[in-house]
Amino acid sequence: MFDNEKITLAIVDDHPMILEGLKSLFQAEGSRYQLFCFTKGEAMLDFIQENRVDVVLLDIVLNDGSGLDFCKAIKQKSIHTHVLGISNQEERSIIFRFLENGGSGYILKNADAMEIVSCVEKALVGELALSKKVSEIMLSPVFAPVELPRLTKREKQVLEAISNGMTSAEIAEQLFISVITVETHRRNLLQKFKAKNMFELIKIATTNKLI
Amino acid sequence: MFDNEKITLAIVDDHPMILEGLKSLFQAEGSRYQLFCFTKGEAMLDFIQENRVDVVLLDIVLNDGSGLDFCKAIKQKSIHTHVLGISNQEERSIIFRFLENGGSGYILKNADAMEIVSCVEKALVGELALSKKVSEIMLSPVFAPVELPRLTKREKQVLEAISNGMTSAEIAEQLFISVITVETHRRNLLQKFKAKNMFELIKIATTNKLI
DNA sequence: CTTTTTCTACGGGTTTACCCGTATATTTTA
DNA sequence: TAAAATATACGGGTAAACCCGTAGAAAAAG
Numbered sequence: 001m002f003d004n005e006k007i008t009l010a011i012v013d014d015h016p017m018i019l020e021g022l023k024s025l026f027q028a029e030g031s032r033y034q035l036f037c038f039t040k041g042e043a044m045l046d047f048i049q050e051n052r053v054d055v056v057l058l059d060i061v062l063n064d065g066s067g068l069d070f071c072k073a074i075k076q077k078s079i080h081t082h083v084l085g086i087s088n089q090e091e092r093s094i095i096f097r098f099l100e101n102g103g104s105g106y107i108l109k110n111a112d113a114m115e116i117v118s119c120v121e122k123a124l125v126g127e128l129a130l131s132k133k134v135s136e137i138m139l140s141p142v143f144a145p146v147e148l149p150r151l152t153k154r155e156k157q158v159l160e161a162i163s164n165g166m167t168s169a170e171i172a173e174q175l176f177i178s179v180i181t182v183e184t185h186r187r188n189l190l191q192k193f194k195a196k197n198m199f200e201l202i203k204i205a206t207t208n209k210l211i
Numbered sequence: 212m213f214d215n216e217k218i219t220l221a222i223v224d225d226h227p228m229i230l231e232g233l234k235s236l237f238q239a240e241g242s243r244y245q246l247f248c249f250t251k252g253e254a255m256l257d258f259i260q261e262n263r264v265d266v267v268l269l270d271i272v273l274n275d276g277s278g279l280d281f282c283k284a285i286k287q288k289s290i291h292t293h294v295l296g297i298s299n300q301e302e303r304s305i306i307f308r309f310l311e312n313g314g315s316g317y318i319l320k321n322a323d324a325m326e327i328v329s330c331v332e333k334a335l336v337g338e339l340a341l342s343k344k345v346s347e348i349m350l351s352p353v354f355a356p357v358e359l360p361r362l363t364k365r366e367k368q369v370l371e372a373i374s375n376g377m378t379s380a381e382i383a384e385q386l387f388i389s390v391i392t393v394e395t396h397r398r399n400l401l402q403k404f405k406a407k408n409m410f411e412l413i414k415i416a417t418t419n420k421l422i
Numbered sequence: 423c424t425t426t427t428t429c430t431a432c433g434g435g436t437t438t439a440c441c442c443g444t445a446t447a448t449t450t451t452a
Numbered sequence: 453t454a455a456a457a458t459a460t461a462c463g464g465g466t467a468a469a470c471c472c473g474t475a476g477a478a479a480a481a482g
Binding site: 092104128162163164166200201211 | 279283286287303304307308310311312313315337338339341346349350352373374376377378406408409411412413414417418420422
């Protein structure tokens with residue numbers, strides 16, 4: 001990014017009103033920014049393929065896909081582009097997923113104008129850009145009342161192996177126990193999780209980082 | 212936390228040397244801190260059950276369990292306790308998991324003394340406390356060369372349903388297609404992912420947030 | 423030191439997943 | 453418009469998962 005060049009800022013949002021709002025906000029910033037607006041994520045990706053973009057303000061909920069996926073795609077195409085999520089979506093896990101996917105920050109749409117601008121500038125200098133409310137959300141974990149069953153050492157081993165695609169026979173061989181024992185562990189796992197089958201169980205266990 | 216009371220700081224680390232180092236660091240801080248040291252996570256949890264603790268400096272790799280789990284357990288027992296991860300573990304996904312589990316911050320062990328102290332103080336006033344190196348890591352996503360196959364709309368629907376524990380017959384009914392078609396989609400999914408079976412595939416898809 | 427949990431193991435039976443090849447209509451992309 | 457990808461569907465067969473009840477030995481917890 002050269003000092004004599006403008007900062008290229010892409011805005012992606014499928015609400016025309018919000019797009020307009022952001023547009024006028026950054027046009028007012030003494031023309032430091034060159035704006036490009038998109039209502040579709042794919043169109044923005046095509047643009048980034050061919051043009052240098054410094055910052056993307058990316059809505060999370062778009063009609064042609066998820067901002068989470070678009071963020072990842074942007075960083076894959078252009079690692080130096082800073083991507084800021086901007087959404088009404090307050091869900092904690094969404095924020096984390098966005099950052100994990102390479103986002104440089106996250107802003108809630110009800111943030112005031114100053115905050116949005118300062119987040120963009122933070123991102124530009126390589127800092128993590130979180131609006132006040134967002135960092136509060138990140139620091140306020142809610143522990144779901146869904147009590148996950150705790151697994152024994154053996155059950156963890158079996159579950160881990162299953163999730164790696166091993167069959168009961170293979171697991172039995174690996175753990176030096178009988179196939180029948182492995183199947184008993186399977187049964188107990190299903191009961192503990194109240195899952196209908198292992199597919200559901202593995203999804204639960206994986207999303208809850210048990211394996 | 213009252214001004215006339217000391218800040219209670221628990222340190223959990225199974226390397227005696229590091230424990231000593233942190234101890235002397237905070238004892239030097241004009242006795243603002245009252246220290247409690249632990250080499251086992253379980254012992255620290257028992258302590259927190261009975262005593263108010265303002266901040267925990269928690270090693271991620273402990274011999275009696277993972278700091279990730281301990282962090283979650285601490286926040287479940289005592290939501291107001293700030294937990295700071297302190298580890299040599301530089302892995303990006305670990306940092307995110309720690310924060311998702313309720314951590315207030317994360318510090319690498321090679322951070323200098325000042326940085327550690329300032330992170331603790333940041334956490335005390337309710338801010339996200341990341342050492343410089345850590346926030347750099349968070350902002351440097353690496354996109355694994357493992358190219359995930361992109362799924363068609365139908366395949367996503369089928370995979371989603373499988374992961375919710377539905378059988379092929381149930382899925383067929385839900386999507387108004389033949390069981391045979393569902394099984395064809397299953398087959399194609401397995402081939403696309405080069406997975407041995409659906410258990411493995413669901414784990415891959417879930418950890419990569421495809422479902 | 424007793425009680426509980428965990429790990430181990432058996433038999434028999436039903437359901438489901440998985441593998442193989444094939445094939446046509448529709449939709450998307452080049 | 454031609455080629456490729458997608459969604460649909462059939463038949464036959466094997467392997468694996470899942471369900472039921474039961475139960476002893478070892479380890480952990482009280």
